[in-house]
Amino acid sequence: MKLTRFLSNLLSPPHCVFCGEPIDFRMPENVCAACERQLPYNNAKRCEICGCGLDIAYGKLCCRSCKNERPYFLKSISRYIYKDKVADSIRHMKFGSEQIWIAKTLGLLLAQTLREEYGDIEFHAVTYVPISKARIRERGFNQSQVLAQAICKQLGYKKPVALLEKPKDIPRQSSLKLRERKTNVIGAFSPANAHLAVDKTILLIDDVQTTGATLNECAKVLRKAGAAAVYCAVVASVQI
Numbered sequence: 001m002k003l004t005r006f007l008s009n010l011l012s013p014p015h016c017v018f019c020g021e022p023i024d025f026r027m028p029e030n031v032c033a034a035c036e037r038q039l040p041y042n043n044a045k046r047c048e049i050c051g052c053g054l055d056i057a058y059g060k061l062c063c064r065s066c067k068n069e070r071p072y073f074l075k076s077i078s079r080y081i082y083k084d085k086v087a088d089s090i091r092h093m094k095f096g097s098e099q100i101w102i103a104k105t106l107g108l109l110l111a112q113t114l115r116e117e118y119g120d121i122e123f124h125a126v127t128y129v130p131i132s133k134a135r136i137r138e139r140g141f142n143q144s145q146v147l148a149q150a151i152c153k154q155l156g157y158k159k160p161v162a163l164l165e166k167p168k169d170i171p172r173q174s175s176l177k178l179r180e181r182k183t184n185v186i187g188a189f190s191p192a193n194a195h196l197a198v199d200k201t202i203l204l205i206d207d208v209q210t211t212g213a214t215l216n217e218c219a220k221v222l223r224k225a226g227a228a229a230v231y232c233a234v235v236a237s238v239q240i
Contacts, residue, residue, distance in 0.1 A: 017105040018085040030105045040081040042237060050212045051076045051237050071212060072219035073204065076232035079113040082208055086236050090207055093143050103143045106207070106235045107150025114155065114203075114233055121231065124200035126152050126160045129218055130189065132169040147235065148205040163202065163225070164218055165192040181210065185217040191225040198226035203233065210238040 016023050016032040018039065023032045031039075046052065047063040050071060080086040093102040128144040136142060148160035170188050191197070202222055209215060209232070219230040 017102055017109075018089050029109060030101075031109070035085060038085070040083055040086055042078045042081050049075055051078055051209065052212070071216045072223050073215060073230040073232045076209060076212060076215055076234065076237075077113060077117045078209060078234045078237035079110050080236040082210075082236035082238045090236060093207070094139060100141055100146055103141070103146035103207075104150045107147040108154050110147065110205075110233060110235050111151045111154035114151065118203070118231060118233070122201065123157065123203040123231070125163065125196060126157050126203045126205065127163040127222075128160055129204065129206040129214060130162070130164045130166040130192075132166045134169045144206045147207060151205060151233075160205070161196055162192050163194070163197050164189050164221060166190075182213040185213050189218055189221045191221055194225040197222055199228050200226075201229045201231070202227050203231050206232070206234045208236050208238065209234040 014023055014030050015021060016035055017030045018035040019032060021032055023030065042051070047066055049062045049066040052063050052065070082090070089102060089106070093099050093106070126148050128142065128148040131139075131142050131144070145160065145162075152158065152160055166189055168188075170184055204215060204218055204222070206215060215232045215234075219232070222230050
């Protein structure tokens, strides 16, 4: 197996997931040394609930939004800030099934943050934000599902479970103003295999968090289906 991988990498060397440059296949992740030094990690003071930027003068735990209206999930974390090469990589990930390797690599990287942030939590199931059938046909895969698969493999969980579905397409969140995003996703998701969520602690995976509206709506459906708790993890969060 190692020989096969060696020959494969020799003929087609791996590339950095952020800049596309060839890298040494012996490196543990597909990230070159130059990008590793420059990546916008989400290390700033953040809300301990939704992960958004925290006004330190306001409170030490949560942002104004979470204090006024607690989300249905207990916590959301991200590895990176959505900008620069991270944003480029995530956008490229959605350009067709030939880019599925990007989702797999980003999933492995997010798994490292999950170990650090959620290492003491026992998740009974890992799931992901669904996309509509129309979007699946357009893209060829659900990037959040691929992220979840890579995370499960890396952390030793069973395969991700489809606990949610998206019966119809809605306007893209990225095309809407911030205040419109919350109402856009209301009713967009339905439970699937709902019995598997009952009394379970669920890990919900997505690629990008902007306002948290999508994650919150998914968590709402899961909680109403009987989930005991929902935690979220995304590759990158947008600075608002």
